[in-house]
Amino acid sequence: MAVYTQVSAEALAGFLRDYDVGGLLSAKGIAEGVENSNYIVDTTGGRFILTLYEKRVAAGDLPFFMALLDHLADSGLPVPPAIKDRQGQTIRVLEGRPACLIRFLPGVSVSHPTAGQARAAAAMMADMHGALEGFGQARPNDMGVAGWRPLLERCGRDLDGIESGLFDRVDRVLAAVEAAWPADLPTGVIHADLFPDNVLMLGEEVTGLIDFYFACTDIRAYDLAVMHGSWMFDARGENPDAALGQALVAGYAERRPLSTEERAALPILAQGSCIRFLLTRAWDWLNTPADALVTRKDPLAYRRRLQWYQTHPEAFA
Numbered sequence: 001m002a003v004y005t006q007v008s009a010e011a012l013a014g015f016l017r018d019y020d021v022g023g024l025l026s027a028k029g030i031a032e033g034v035e036n037s038n039y040i041v042d043t044t045g046g047r048f049i050l051t052l053y054e055k056r057v058a059a060g061d062l063p064f065f066m067a068l069l070d071h072l073a074d075s076g077l078p079v080p081p082a083i084k085d086r087q088g089q090t091i092r093v094l095e096g097r098p099a100c101l102i103r104f105l106p107g108v109s110v111s112h113p114t115a116g117q118a119r120a121a122a123a124m125m126a127d128m129h130g131a132l133e134g135f136g137q138a139r140p141n142d143m144g145v146a147g148w149r150p151l152l153e154r155c156g157r158d159l160d161g162i163e164s165g166l167f168d169r170v171d172r173v174l175a176a177v178e179a180a181w182p183a184d185l186p187t188g189v190i191h192a193d194l195f196p197d198n199v200l201m202l203g204e205e206v207t208g209l210i211d212f213y214f215a216c217t218d219i220r221a222y223d224l225a226v227m228h229g230s231w232m233f234d235a236r237g238e239n240p241d242a243a244l245g246q247a248l249v250a251g252y253a254e255r256r257p258l259s260t261e262e263r264a265a266l267p268i269l270a271q272g273s274c275i276r277f278l279l280t281r282a283w284d285w286l287n288t289p290a291d292a293l294v295t296r297k298d299p300l301a302y303r304r305r306l307q308w309y310q311t312h313p314e315a316f317a
């Protein structure tokens with residue numbers, strides 16, 4: 001369960017007194033997620049999400065993320081902005097952690113998306129890329145291609161404890177991916193983690209895009225590749241659903257045409273995205289105590305996806 005920081009009722013009630021959101025009625029930790037601590041907070045003024053930022057979110061990046069949420073919400077996208085306190089601040093401190101109160105959005109994350117839902121979500125990603133053309137800020141991708149080899153080295157041979165031969169396998173594919181990584185594709189601010197659990201939906205309507213805490217400046221088609229890998233397979237990284245994959249690419253291209261070069265690069269971008277999630281999951285796997293109150297995500301589910309993309313270059317044809 002992703003509640004790393006416990007928030008006492010007294011501390012929360014005191015925190016909320018600085019906002020015009022009414023008094024505290026209830027607060028409940030949210031089990032989903034692995035990165036930050038999240039609570040659903042009900043007050044006499046409505047429902048909110050309280051997020052306390054943990055290990056991977058640098059406090060110095062929060063102003064970028066908050067400006068991004070505001071920009072997208074102002075552009076009419078279903079993105080939840082942070083609530084301002086009476087001093088106009090969105091980034092506060094609670095229980096010793098940076099914390100924000102975020103607008104609650106309706107909808108649920110689908111665990112088994114349909115092709116129609118995939119199409120709608122990918123179209124929303126394309127709209128988001130369009131809206132972000134007018135966003136004047138940038139943030140380097142610290143989990144991008146340049147960061148994968150250092151992360152592989154930090155995991156080191158401990159990877160072989162997860163699966164025999166894993167270090168060498170990743171090392172080999174990473175060398176090929178680095179050599180083939182495209183240099184001239186259009187870039188912009190991207191979400192970089194648009195998994196099904198970061199899209200809220202009601203039927204085929206996208207009601208929320210959430211969890212922008214890996215957003216960064218990188219290749220736009222890489223964002224689609226991340227989405228492809230995370231939507232098209234089951235949780236074990238098996239049973240790829242080709243119709244779903246096609247719906248994602250079609251849904252995106254419907255709103256934002258993909259150039260020949262972008263389409264041609266998707267197989268390499270997808271392999272790169274598998275390496276990214278394989279390595280961050282492996283790092284967490286090796287560094288999270290087995291009894292921690294968070295469900296570790298399986299790195300091998302991304303080794304399986306990686307293998308599939310390597311052996312299916314026609315996946316984006």
Ligand SMILES: Nc1ncnc2c1ncn2[C@@H]1O[C@H](COP(=O)(O)OP(=O)(O)OP(=O)(O)O)[C@@H](O)[C@H]1O
Pocket residue numbers: 002030032033034035036037038049080102103104105106109197198208210211213
């Ligand atoms: N603005 C929101 N409105 C409604 N529900 C939300 C909102 N923000 C977060 N949630 C709920 O909280 C859950 C966890 O949030 P989130 O995905 O941001 O956590 P995380 O720890 O950063 O996750 P991840 O492992 O995907 O990086 C979501 O799956 C969703 O159910």
Ligand SMILES: N[C@@H](CCO)C(=O)O
Pocket residue numbers: 034035193195277280281297
């Ligand atoms: N979405 C990521 C967690 C955030 O990095 C994963 O499933 O590994």
